[in-house]
Amino acid sequence: MSTELESPGDDALVATGVAGLDEILGGGLTPHRVYLLEGNPGSGKTTLALRCLLEGxxxxxxxxxxxLSETKVELAAVAKSHGWSLEGVPIVELVAQEAELEADNQFAMFETSEMELGVTTRAILAEVGRLKPVRVVVDSLSEMRLLAQNALRYRRQILALKQFFIGRRCTVLLLDDKTGEAxxxxxxxxxxxxxxVExxxxEYGAERRRLRILKLRGQRYRGGYHDFKIIxxxxxxxxxxxxxEHPDxxxxxxxxxxxxxxxxxLLGGGLEFGTCAxxxxxxxxxxxxxxxxxxKAAADAGIRAAVFAFDERRQTLLRRSKTLGMDLSGPLKAGTLTVQxxxxxxxSPGEFxxxxxxxVEGEDGGPGARVVVIDSLNGYMNAMPEERFLTAQLHELLTYLGNKGVATFLVVAQHGLVGHQMMTPVDTSYVADVVILFRFFEAKGRVRKAxxxxxxxxxxxxxTIREYQMSRRGIEVGEPLVQFQGILTGTPAFIGPAEPLLGDSDE
Known part of the structure; x- marks a missing residue:
């Protein structure tokens, strides 16, 4: 978390109307200040600005x-797409006159002895003086940059507007589409x-958006990039x-x-809550x-469990589980199990x-999930191949789940089936509290599991190493395989008298 100073009391802050953004800002924006909201076209600036005004x-x-850029009709269309009504939101449409954009007709907005405002600036001041708003959005500064013609006039004009707004106790969002300097x-x-906002x-999939607080004077905020979606x-x-932020x-x-x-x-009695397997x-x-x-065992005991399936369709998972003697329809209907x-x-990593x-924290105010299954890490990594530092984000997520007392199951599929050449897509064994190893081996002319x-x-x-089998009766685990050596390599050697293996009697 990035900090500059302690934030003021929550009652003094200006809520943006976006819960996640307010959380990042430490509750909202300090009132009666001027803020810059910048981003390339299409990044969500107008939507965020309108939402902030509607909250007001x-x-x-x-x-x-x-x-100064979009028309009232365009803004109304944006609001309609979100199901909003702009009633109560006065819109002042200021379109720069063609003559104002000609270099020969530009007047200095500021002079040494006296400040002379252009037509656009005077119109802004007049509307603010007439309506006396508490929240103001100016969209966008690229038009004012054109009118100012050079960096000095532009900076002095923005400084004058800042003093004007602060003097009238306005909280202002200045939108900049970054079409000027990088x-x-x-x-x-x-x-x-x-x-x-970005x-x-x-290369594949839907566009992704993220935001970052570059600066926030005198207030505590959460630094770094934060994913977001326009819905x-x-x-x-x-x-x-x-x-x-979520201590143990x-x-x-x-x-x-x-x-x-x-x-x-095998697990010494079971898996401890607050650990990752x-x-x-x-x-x-x-x-x-x-x-x-x-x-399912947790859900049957009244403990909420959540399964996040990357590799398998939800319906396929439910059908496969039912054929293995694990009917999930009861827990799903009771709400003790969710499969997403x-x-x-x-x-995006932030959305996941x-x-x-x-x-984990409970969507409906009820108890949250205390068992979380992520199936699989391969799907998680492949879903976001262009994202960097996914392992660090996964470590943060697993630490959070551990602090919350959640039993987490992380599935990883190795490349290869048998032998010494099996490899994992990423080494995450160091973040796990428990490692359960699965292997194929051959015995009595059959492929078996250990x-x-x-x-x-x-x-x-x-x-010990035990034989593992799945059938319509469910999961079956045999006695320790003491008569075999080299099972973990996939090519075991038989070193003792014959013993019955799972399935020998009826398969």
């Missing part, structure tokens, strides 16, 4: 929208705060998750049972099925973290 109308404040540091130095275009009704901002509650250590006695025995192995080895077993299919092409946080726990930070666990 809701609070009974007088507002004013001064437009980064107008002169303008940023004048403003009390600077909010930068629109990114990945019907305005902006949905996803504040960057900071795990340190030091609750009593309680174990989550899977409902399969042999699996719980990494389930790693080749595709088809049963990782997702075991996480569903844990989620994640669309890889429409996702927000969805997880919303599930399960073992190779790491557990809290408490003891079995060091």
């Amino acid at each position: 109308v809701r609070l009974g404040e007088s507002v004013l929208y001064i437009t 980064q107008d540091l002169q303008l940023q130095s004048i403003a009390h705060g600077v909010i930068c 629109q990114l275009s990945p 019907r009704g305005g902006l949905e901002v996803y504040p960057r998750l900071v795990a340190a 509650d030091d609750a009593e250590i309680v174990q989550l049972k899977s409902g399969v006695a042999e699996v719980d025995a 990494l389930l790693i192995g080749p595709a088809g080895s049963g990782k997702s099925s075991l996480t569903v077993q844990f989620a 299919q994640v669309d890889p092409a429409e996702l 973290a927000h969805e997880v946080r919303r599930a 399960l073992s726990v190779i790491k557990k930070r809290i408490g003891r666990h079995e060091s």
Whole structure:
């Protein structure tokens, strides 16, 4: 979190009407100041500005929208697309006259002895003086930059407007579409705060937007980039998750049972809440099925669980689980289990973290999820191939879940099926408290599955390797495979007398 000074009391701040942005700002904007909202065309500046004014109308404040670029018709169309009514939002449309843009007809807006305002500036001052608004939006500064003709006149004009607005106790948003200089540091130095919005275009998938507070004098705020989306009704901002803001509650250590006695025995009784389990192995080895077993066991016990599926359609997951003896329809209907299919092409890291946080903290005011399944890390990484520092963001998310006392299951599919060449897409074993390893091995002419726990930070666990099988009866785990050696390599050697394996009697 970035800070300059302690923020004033929340009752003194100006709410923007966007909950996520207000959270980033520490409650809102300091009143009676001038702020710069900058971003390229299409990044969401107008939508944010209109939402801020409508919030003022809701609070009974007088507002004013001064437009030098968009027409009233265009603004009304933007509002209509969001289901808004601009009743109570006066719009002053100031279109620069053609003569004003000709160099020969430009008058100096400021002179040494006396300030002479141009037609546009005088019109702005007149409307503010007449309506006496509390919130003002000026859209956009690129037109005023053209009228000023040079940097000195432009800066002095903005300074004069700043003093004028502050003297009339207005909170002002100056919109800049960045069509002039790449980064107008002169303008940023004048403003009390600077909010930068960006629109990114990945090679595949929908565009992504993010914002950053470049500057905010005298107020605590959350630094860094924050993802957001433009939806019907305005902006949905996803504040960057900071795990340190959610300290560990030091609750009593309680174990989550899977409902399969042999699996719980491998884990030393179960998985502790507040820890993360990494389930790693080749595709088809049963990782997702075991996480569903844990989620169903929790839901059946009245503990809310949330499954985020990157790799599998929701309906496919439900059908597959039912064929394995895990009917999820009851917990889904009772609300103790949620299964959310994640669309890889429409996702940003901030939005995903927000969805997880919303599930954990409870959407309807009820208890939040205490079991979270992310299936899989491969899908998470592939969904956002152009994003940097995904591992760091994942670490922050897992730390947050641990602080909240959530049992987290993270599925990772290794490249390859058997042998020594299996590799993981990214090494995340260091962030996991428990590592459960899945392997294929061959015995008696059949491909079989093996399960073992190779790491557990809290408490003891079995060091044995057990056979693992999925059938219509559910998940079955056999006795330790003491007659085999080299199972983890996929090419075991038989070293003892024959023993029955799972499925030998009826398959």
